[in-house]
Amino acid sequence: MAITKYESYYLKILENLKLIKADNEYKADSIAFAHWYLENYYKLHTQDIAEAIIDGDGDLGIDSILIDEDNSALAIMQYKLPSKKENINCEIAQGDILKARNGFLTLISNDKPYTGKNRKFEDFRRQLENTVITNFRICFVSYNKGGIAIGLL
Numbered sequence: 001m002a003i004t005k006y007e008s009y010y011l012k013i014l015e016n017l018k019l020i021k022a023d024n025e026y027k028a029d030s031i032a033f034a035h036w037y038l039e040n041y042y043k044l045h046t047q048d049i050a051e052a053i054i055d056g057d058g059d060l061g062i063d064s065i066l067i068d069e070d071n072s073a074l075a076i077m078q079y080k081l082p083s084k085k086e087n088i089n090c091e092i093a094q095g096d097i098l099k100a101r102n103g104f105l106t107l108i109s110n111d112k113p114y115t116g117k118n119r120k121f122e123d124f125r126r127q128l129e130n131t132v133i134t135n136f137r138i139c140f141v142s143y144n145k146g147g148i149a150i151g152l153l
Contacts, residue, residue, distance in 0.1 A: 010143055014029075017036060020032040028055070029083075034049075034064050037077070037079065038064060061078055061099030062078060062104065065077075069131055075137040079142070092140055107124065
């Protein structure tokens with residue numbers, strides 16, 4: 001069976017992720033995908049990428065956080081990379097969208113307690129206490145159909 005251009009792009013991204021994973025000693029493809037995206041879309045350097053990625057236990061559905069104090073902007077990102085090319089046509093689950101939304105609300109709220117153990121999440125939350133943010137973005141970065149539940153945000 002012939003390979004589609006989307007499958008071809010997916011396989012090329014996976015090749016890049018293998019290198020990123022090895023170079024940075026990441027344990028998970030999802031972290032390498034976050035690194036790849038932040039490097040290619042935001043043009044961040046390795047140190048800035050390491051500081052932005054919070055993926056792990058207690059991240060409340062947020063895989064990376066970018067704070068741009070000069071522009072009073074906050075962006076949170078959730079990354080979804082299919083584990084196999086057959087899943088390219090899947091959608092982001094509504095539960096993942098709601099989890100990231102609730103994580104965002106916990107991140108920015110002074111009234112909503114954070115009871116997790118993700119040190120980087122806690123650090124970003126403390127930083128936001130003293131930062132004026134007027135521009136918020138919740139981004140779902142995926143290599144699939146995306147999400148049909150956008151109304152949940």
